[in-house]
Amino acid sequence: MKTSINQNRESHKIYGGIALVIMGSIFMLDNFGASIPEWVLSWPMLLIVIGLVSGTKHQFSRPGAFILIGLGILFLLKKFFFISISLFPLFLIGAGLWIILKRHSHSVWKNTQQC
Numbered sequence: 325m326k327t328s329i330n331q332n333r334e335s336h337k338i339y340g341g342i343a344l345v346i347m348g349s350i351f352m353l354d355n356f357g358a359s360i361p362e363w364v365l366s367w368p369m370l371l372i373v374i375g376l377v378s379g380t381k382h383q384f385s386r387p388g389a390f391i392l393i394g395l396g397i398l399f400l401l402k403k404f405f406f407i408s409i410s411l412f413p414l415f416l417i418g419a420g421l422w423i424i425l426k427r428h429s430h431s432v433w434k435n436t437q438q439c
Contacts, residue, residue: 339380343373363400371396387423394419 354360363369371392379389398415 339377343377347373363403366400366403368396368399368403371399387419387426390422391419 350360350364354365375389375392375394375396378386378392382389384390394415
């Protein structure tokens, strides 16, 4: 009988395998001359894919996935809409505050449950 840990490991391998198959298919289509948009094969898209895989692996319980996805989206928006990079510091400040407040709210919640 498989334990839940082994099942989780197998499902994570499946997600990683699916991501590799999709990326390989996109690169193969590009090599065959298919019209693949430039943004699909860009490094901001790589950040988004890594964030999605990481988030799926950890059931989006950790902020790292959201940070990677947010950075990828920010840089894609900059590429398409010529948004000033001055939004980058605001994103970092927001991500930092979110991490601080999320941790603080969990510790307060745990303390009220124990009383």
